[in-house]
Amino acid sequence: MNKAVILARGLGTRMRQADSTAHLDPAQQAIAETGLKAMIPIGRPFLDYVLSGLADAGYQEVCLVIGPEHTTVQNYYRNVAPRRVRIHFAIQAEPRGTADAILAAEKFVSGEEFLSINSDNYYPTAVLRELRALGEPAMALFDQLTLMTKGNIPEEKIRKFAICEVDREGYLRAIVEKPTSQAPARNPADALISMNCWRFPAKIFEVCRHTPLSPRGEYELPVAVGEAIAHYGMRLRVVRCHEGVLDLSSRADIAYVAEKLRSITPNP
Numbered sequence: 001m002n003k004a005v006i007l008a009r010g011l012g013t014r015m016r017q018a019d020s021t022a023h024l025d026p027a028q029q030a031i032a033e034t035g036l037k038a039m040i041p042i043g044r045p046f047l048d049y050v051l052s053g054l055a056d057a058g059y060q061e062v063c064l065v066i067g068p069e070h071t072t073v074q075n076y077y078r079n080v081a082p083r084r085v086r087i088h089f090a091i092q093a094e095p096r097g098t099a100d101a102i103l104a105a106e107k108f109v110s111g112e113e114f115l116s117i118n119s120d121n122y123y124p125t126a127v128l129r130e131l132r133a134l135g136e137p138a139m140a141l142f143d144q145l146t147l148m149t150k151g152n153i154p155e156e157k158i159r160k161f162a163i164c165e166v167d168r169e170g171y172l173r174a175i176v177e178k179p180t181s182q183a184p185a186r187n188p189a190d191a192l193i194s195m196n197c198w199r200f201p202a203k204i205f206e207v208c209r210h211t212p213l214s215p216r217g218e219y220e221l222p223v224a225v226g227e228a229i230a231h232y233g234m235r236l237r238v239v240r241c242h243e244g245v246l247d248l249s250s251r252a253d254i255a256y257v258a259e260k261l262r263s264i265t266p267n268p
Contacts, residue, residue: 001113001132001199002060005105006050008038008119009067009092014250015040022251037248038119039072042258044266046248047073048082049122051268055084057128059115063088063108065101082268097218098196099208106205113137116198116221122261123197124243131199131239138237139164139172139225140197142245143190151244152256162222164192164238172229172236175222177215195245196221198236207232 012035024032027041038047047064054062062085066073077087090104102116115131117123127140141164147153167173175194204224211224228234246257 001115002058003063003109003112004054004059004061004115004117005063005065005090005102005108006038006047006117006119007065007098007101007196008036008047008070008073009065009095009101009104010035010037010120012037015248017250019251022254024251024254028254032251032254034072036070036072039076040248040254042254042261045076046122046257047119048266048268049261049264050117050119051082051085051087052264052266053123053125053128054115055082055268056125058132059085059128061086061088061108063090063105064119065090065092065104067092067095085268097214098221099211099219099224102200102221102224103205103208109202109205111202113199113201116196116200118196120248121195121197122246122248122257123195124241124245126243127197127239127241131197134199134237134239136199136237137201137234138199138239139194140239140241141166141192142195142241144193145190146242146244147193147195149244151246152253152260153245153247158193161193164194166192166238170238172225172238174229175226177222192238192240194222198225201234203232203234204228207234 015037016035031040039045088108092101092104144158163176165173207228208224211219214220214223
């Protein structure tokens with residue numbers, strides 16, 4: 001498996017929100033106002049670091065799922081072509097959720113298994129490599145304490161995440177969805193959390209085409225995966241990751257992420 005899909009179509013609502021505590025340079029400020037998180041400059045665009053990690057893990061073909069308005073991304077990678085990965089583009093016409101975004105990459109995948117990740121997360125290279133070499137559909141899971149202590153995801157945010165349940169054979173059994181205001185989250189420190197790092201079979205496209213709307217009114221991958229397990233016979237091997245994830249969701253994240261990536265020279 002050498003194909004990866006990066007979901008970069010999100011609206012970036014939190015990134016567009018002003019934050020008086022975030023000290024941004026003019027270039028970062030300009031990109032933050034567009035909500036295009038993947039292109040936030042940290043010396044180089046954040047997406048360059050993500051692509052470099054994929055190349056280090058052995059991926060060679062990468063599809064960026066973007067919106068029709070994201071010409072900035074297309075122009076950048078046509079002018080600064082990566083050396084180690086080949087970039088493809090797929091257009092999600094409207095921001096209708098991650099399950100809908102995956103459908104835009106179906107032609108690129110061409111019936112093969114593939115990695116799917118978010119554009120605003122920097123994942124450990126080791127887990128990307130393990131997923132590529134595994135030989136079957138899978139997903140990476142992180143425990144809450146690891147995400148807090150080895151990444152930059154605060155407890156109050158993690159407590160809103162879905163919790164994943166694993167069966168005795170090491171496969172995903174269920175995704176317990178995000179809590180509502182009527183049922184506040186009480187995730188234990190060792191709760192297993194998905195950061196949307198998946199190795200999917202091509203069957204996921206059929207599932208996504210029939211996935212119902214989530215409570216948030218979007219077509220979301222966690223819902224699709226739940227449907228795939230319950231009704232399509234899909235099995236996802238769980239890969240436990242004991243490293244953190246760098247999350248670039250808001251302006252407040254930029255300084256921390258920049259510091260953590262300071263010693264890395266991206267080479268996609």
